[in-house]
Amino acid sequence: MNKKGKISVTTENIFPIIRQWLYSSQDIFLREIVSNGVDAITKRQHLSNLGQVDEFDNPRIDIVLDKNNQTLTVSDNGIGMTAEEVDKYINEIAYSGLVDFVEKYQNEGDPQSQIIGHFGLGFYSAFMVADKVEIQTKSCFADQPAVHWQSEEGIEFEMTPGQRDKAGTDIIMHLTEEAAKQYTEFELRAVLRKYCQFMQYPIYFNVLTTKGETEETADKAEKGESETEKAVDKAEEAETEQETEKPINNPDPLWNKQPARIEKQEYIDFYYEVFPDGKEPLFWVHLNLDYPFRVKGILYFPKLDLQYERLEGRIKVFYNQVYVADNIPEIIPEFLFLLRGCIDCPDLPLNVSRSFLQDDQYVRKLSSHIVKKVSDRLAEVYRKESEQYKEWWQYLQLFVKYGMMSDRNFSERVQDIALLKDVSGEYTSLKDITEGNVYYTPGENELSAYTAMAQQQGKTVYILDQEIDLQWMSYIEFNSQGKIKFVRVDAEAETEQSSEKTEDIAQEQKTLLAEILQALGADQYEVKYQASGTDSLPLLIRESEEFRRMNDLLEQVKRSGDEQMLESMKEMLERDENKPSLIVNTDQPLLERLEHLDQDQALDLINYFLKLAKLGQDSLKGTEFIEFLELSAKYAFESTERDNN
Template sequence: MSKEKGNLSIHSENIFPIIKKWLYSDHDIFIRELISNSCDAITKVKRLNSLGEADLDGNTDFKVKVILDETEKTLKFIDNGIGMTDEEVKKYINQIAFSGAEDFLKTYKDKGDVDQIIGHFGLGFYSAFMVADVVEINTFSYKQDAAAVKWRCDGGTEFEMENSDRSDRGTEITLYLGEQGKDFLSEYTIRSTIEKYCSFMPYPIYLEVANKEPEKDKDGNIVITEPEALNDVLPLYLKQPNSCTDEEYKDFYRKTFKDFQEPLFWIHLNMDYPFNLKGILYFPKLNTEFDTIEGRIKLYNSQVFVADNIKEVIPEFLLLLKGVIDCPDLPLNVSRSFLQNDGFTRKISDYITKKVADKLNSLFKSDREGFEKFWDDISPFVKYGLIKDNKFYEKVESIILYKTTEEKYVTVEEYLEKHTGKLDKQVYYVSDPVQQAQYIRMIKEYDIEAVILDHSIDTAFLSHIEMKKQDISFKRVDSNISELMKDIDETIDEETATKEKELLTKIFNKILKKEDSKIQLENLKSEDLAGMIILPEESRRMQEMMKQYSMGGFNPGMMPSEETLVLNKKHPLIQYILGQGDKETEMTDLIAQQVYDLAVLSHKPLSPEAMTSFIKRSNEIMKQMIAENQTM
């Protein structure tokens, strides 16, 4: 053909879809698009060969080669795929917005199964102009008697087109990188971008650097090494689950996520109908606060990386996991707002949720002991999931475990069954086993266990469970005094009891410098406990929720204190204070303050000022004890 010049034909009816598709925010995506097109070209010629419509003449070592030339400031993408004739260049390149991949699928859709054509992303070829001042195509079609064609464009609407001397089937695209593409003159950048977008593309991808100094051994001899593909053409998630070993799953996890801590377990997704979806979800250890962790669900379309953590496709709570999901049927060329309202997308999300729930149920039923071993690691994820997703809740609520203060794991039904006759649909829990050790010891005397709920999500989790199971309530061990712990005195004198409470209230108001101290006087069975702090469950949860969601700006002083000081009338210290009556003595004040601080210490840490006073007072009490002992 003679040299030809002309203008690119832009179909006015297609101009807006083009703008939407190719106004990329990430310029490095051109590498994904050009390599995708190269893979498509190979898939097409393989398909034609299988139909007997193409003679490959032995050239079946299919691969994609990327060549970086820092001196010439060029980047080449070379494939040995289907190639193009001059007419096809005019049709698919000069007429912008005409998708060659879509045209190919229409032609061959009824001729048996065909490998996925990545090109349904659109003609990503034009993304090259985001980084290149000039783009050149040199292509030779598989068709007999076709002439090789060279096409060149400087990014405007004009192009040049002529015959070339290329003799190998396939296409070579050369990008003459401009100022906006200078960052891609780095081998590291090109390599990492290929690994980011193309790790699982279906044909080997090789990177070469022109004029690069050869590697030499310690004697100065040139080391000849076989080039290694940057991608895995048959990733593990595409294989049948029953053909994969545990070590292969772990190795895939390490390579994909650069995480050398073994995952707890994994789920292999493998669905062909009613939609095509494959992938692997890994459960990593979540042994820190869940809200500071973000997993990484890598979404692919026909082995082409699309994005991380697309919440419109992946249920939000699953984003704490790590994994790979490949769904060729997903309509990725539309906006995220469309995905949010797309029924097909919701079906995918529901399927993934169901598979995760099924896996957890299977592990619980088949290996309860193993399930318990990693429950501490996965419980934040499970709790977050059942709060966020009602379908997930319905599938897993019966297998939620609670770790007891005796280091055992029970379901809520098992806990209530164990405490039948002692607790009326109440579950006692602790949020800090060390701080609340006094309360744990106290209820243990009555053969009552508490469960440990010490994660930041647990306040919301408990409220959610109570909403769903309205006959069950959770009470922290310091929230009330169980009737089991009281020593019922049938001969109690109500008038005397009232006077004693009034006296103690007056004394504690004085030492605490308050006018409205809440005092509760009880006969507790535990005679070695002088006093304890209780706080209503509802108000304490409200304070915790406000503190959690106010980004640290919550001041507990903004809410009135509802703490109640429970004093044990049977304890000698309380008997001593009552015995002094209205007499105001230094020792009475010291003991009262000490009883209060000891009660607070079992409930929460003392403030720095209170702790200083507590230590000083303790020393003073011991000094007085020594002095009294010496005078005896």
């Protein structure tokens, strides 16, 4: 059976392509090799169920890192290969054994349902980290001899009789110097956790440190004289006390179980298994669909402050329990990345590396279905646990608002459960606000003076303190076709602009105030006179809602670092000159008091009330705030002296 030859390559220089383009990450080599082992076991189990091969127990995959020899071995006790199959599936790149297997057994059960591989290129990903690769394999069909295959750099190969005496395959990778340094025990554990955490059969990881020693040992699997079996034998001979071995993966993830049979604590425990951050999720949605496409998974609504969280790695996409990628926007709309969880889609249209999706009608339908299930779950929680939902709103609002702006269908579904919280702690559904001004404060303890005035006028003041609220308000206004208008409590609403009262104000008083403001360097205001009530401040600062929003948006752009957008917005604001209004409260005796003061006293008084107005607007900062404190102390002492006299 000795044979030598050249591997049939259909594309020139295919290995540089495999190394640099086909696989988006070098770590994927381990996923591909282990996935091949999973496929091999699945095929053998199917043949066993058909009675074509003997039954076998204890399906497993063993991975051994030999530090001394710089090898990494992946062993399975699956279907194995004959010499003819090695020649066909290994020596001809991209010839997948799945095609032959399915064609041969397509009328006998459904062997394809849990088989991962499609393209036959996965094995050659081993050359991303190895300069030499060996295969020791034996077919599970009786009377088939074992085969040994080896190749350096994947160009020339050599096939000879093998050493295995039981069915299965060993892939022995002789690591390059660079790979041997990179793939330490801890790095390999991390890669296995990422890519193989939920593969369908138990995976055991062992490390050979010195001859006869292992950091972990494994009982013998049903395989021949493989590298892994030798490692286990040596460990037993050393009689080193070891803990009972445990697989490094979970072959039966929770999403495979029927939701009705799962307890609440099981969902929470599974969340911690995938996302060990110690923060319990609020609730979750369990996806379990077989038609018109197969999809399973669990999406969690986390209790997180997402303004300070990264979105990478939040939703993990699997293909028959094999990790594909995080946050694939073709399947999962971007706003769902604010959730956490796992989705397993066996029908995904993948390219040869399983790393990127092809955009097609199936994927779009799948995406729409996931969005619908998420919105339905939100509505269910709101309907059944209304008070709890309101408590959770502080964690849910960013997701709901972002989703409304991102997906029109989602927006229509959650319109009834999008909430607004007012300063009194009461909640109002967005559906109950149909028209008119909606007054808000950017923080529960901000703009307190203006909030109090609005409440005295019978207005409800809502709290909109999220970074996203600036865009969300504009979205709601646009969709209402102008019927709804959000107005910050310190903004100059259109109804207030027409309430100016100047007929009772003497021209001398107006002139005096203008001169004082000019002397204070505060002539940037447009002075207006309004009766604001005896409980309101003598001076109030207001500006148009539109202009202030533009300034707030400018600050967001500054934080984002988008220089091009920043310059564009600055030019726009410079063109649209807009003076803030200084409202003189005619219900306060300020103007009359000025007539009885000398120039310095008048300057100090207006300066004090101007700073008091800025304080009420939360815009008094730095040296102005210090000056305000000094003036406050001065007036306090003067008041005390008058009382004593």
